[in-house]
Amino acid sequence: MDFIKNLLLDFGLNPTLARHLSTIIMILFIALICFVANFITKKIVIRVITHIVTKNKLHWGNILLERKVFRKLSHIVPAIIIYYFSSTFLTYQGLIEKGAIAYLIIVVLTVVNSLLNAITDIYQTFDISKVRPIKGYVQVVKIIVITLGGILVIANLMGESPLILLSGIGALSAVLMLVFKDSLLGLVAGIQLTSNDMVRVGDWIEMPKYGADGDVIDISLNTVMVQNWDKTITMVPSYAMISDSFINWRGMQSSGGRRIKRSLFIDTNSISFCTEEMIEKFKNIHYLSDYIINREREIAEYNRNNEFNRSNPVNGRALTNLGVFRAYISKYLQNHPGINQEMTLMVRLLAPSENGVPIEIYAFTNDVRWVVYESVQGDIFDHLFAIAPEFGLRIFQNPSGNDLKALVNESTRDVMVMERE
Template identity: 65%
Template sequence: MNYITDLLVELGVSTNLSVYLASIAIVIIAGIVSIAANFITKKVVLRIVSHYIRNNRYRWDNYLLDRKVFHKLSHIVPAIILYYFSFSFSAYHSLILKGITIYLIIVVLLVLDAFLNAVNDIYRTYDISRSRPIKGYVQVVKIFLFIIGGILAISNLIGESPVILISGIGALSAVMLLIFKDSLLGLVAGIQLSTNDMVQVGDWIEMPKYGADGDIIDISLHTVKVQNFDKTITTIPSYALISDSFKNWRGMQDAGGRRIKRAVYIDMNSIGFCTPEMIGKFKKIHLLSEYILDKEKEIMHYNLENEIDPTVSVNGRAMTNIGVFRAYVERYVEQHPKIHKGMTRIVRQLAPAENGLPLEIYAFTNDINWAVYEGVQSDIFDHILAVAPEFGLHVFQNPSGQDFKSLPKVGAY
């Protein structure tokens, strides 16, 4: 700056005006150099760095590039240049230095924020991230860094030691606890959720209190995001998963089987003993032929052993159409290719009710995909409903308008 001032004085410019013009010239030069340095850094250096990162065999550094860590780091270059030119303004040097320091603090915080985001992205590429997410912990570190950055910036402005501000914050701990209540609750909840392996990204959970029924897509410090099956997003406070009850379907997903638990209601008026004609017909059914033969031998042996007169149907033992039908459904479910062979398979009668006798199918499909599961369940019950009349059984159904229309018309009196 002195060189420019002396040059202007030699050219006949007054001393005061020379100092003023020299200051303007330094500011312009500093601005041009800063812009040029920033341009070179972003257009040349960053392009070289980006090309190298994109074409090397490592993948983790791509996340640093995607999160613009190096782009934000390049903003330090203008600050270094301005720091060098600040010595030309001795009267304002301390003020300029404070501005540069605050600017550097902001840049460093932005760089660290982007770097922590990249670390979380890299961690999420590993399978362990599903059961042990670190996003909540990353957010806690960010809060801590921004608090420290704010303290350093304020202490630089007022010219006091950061220790004084930190001791003042200690006195306001109760207020701080109130301000960061949700963050603290979220942190504690995140630790418990992670330690106890209660939820993972990708888990299907149900939480009626919050209207959530779908897959977890994100777990953060404060919230857990659930994408419902209607594609809406429900946001649940992290601590609510600790304090409230919810259902996690991960056990079903890990087991590889999805439960079918549905009943067909049989009209009890259609239940009765099997006639010889019916038994002859049932023997021709592939799934029942062996069962009928074994059952006939068993019943005959029992009746002979106990000297029972079989001409009266209520004496001794006899086959019923509901029993044969149940045996058929058991075998049909067992041989179905989409039913899990390693899990429970039951066809049972429940307590009779006003709607008839419930015949419940309890089994698991070997495919947990929702669409496949519903298709398998529908196929099974389609068949059961269609085949029930072959056993002389009627499925219960409340009378409809069409049923009343089919009744014979009663003449008017």
């Protein structure tokens, strides 16, 4: 700067004006050097790095580029240049040095933040990330790094040792515990969720208290993000997953079967013993022919051994249309391509109620996908509703408007007939 000042004095400028102009010129010169250095770093060095990464097809390198780690690292160069030239301005040297160091620390913090984000992205490319997510731990590291960085910046600007500020933080521990209460609870909850393998990214969970029913799409320090089936997003606090109960459907998804547990309600007035005509008709049904023959032989032998008088159907054993229908459903499910035959399969009668006799189907589909599951379940019950009348059975249904209307019309016709007579 003295050299610039002497040149200006040689041109006959006022010493005061020459001093101010030399300062301005020096500042512009330093700014130009910083701009050129930053330009060279971004346009040449980063371009070379990008070319190397692209050429070698390094996946983790592409993630570092997407997170702009190298681009943010280039801002360190101007800070170093400013710090180096700070001795030029003797009056403001200390202030400039502090500012340059503070800027350097902030740049380093942004680089570390981007680097941690890149590490998280790289880790998520591995399958283990769904079992052992690290996003919560990375956020804890970020909090620690930013806190330490802030302390260093403040200590540098104050010209004091960082240890003095750290000793003062002990007095603020209660305040910090209050401010970071959710983060601390989330950290403990995150450790428990991960270590106990309670929830993973991609799990279907159900938590009615928080209105969550869908897939887990993210696990962070404070929250578990759930995308519900209606595509809305529910944020569940991490510690709530520990303190409250929730349903994780991962076991169903990994088992290879999804449960069907639904009932048909049979009108009790339609249940009866099978007549000879009905038995002959049932023998022509593919899934029942062997069953009917074997059961007839078994029942006839039982009645003969016990010498029952079969002139009264109450005596001995006999087939019922409900029993045959249950047998048909069982055989039908055993031959259905959408039912998992390796898992529990049964057709059972539940306790009768005012709605009739429930026949419950308890089985598992061999595909856990929701659309396929509903399709298989729909096909089964479509078929059963349609064939129930073939067994002389009626599906129970509360009277509808059409039923009442038909009853009124029938009563009106009866009254008209009686009046005519």
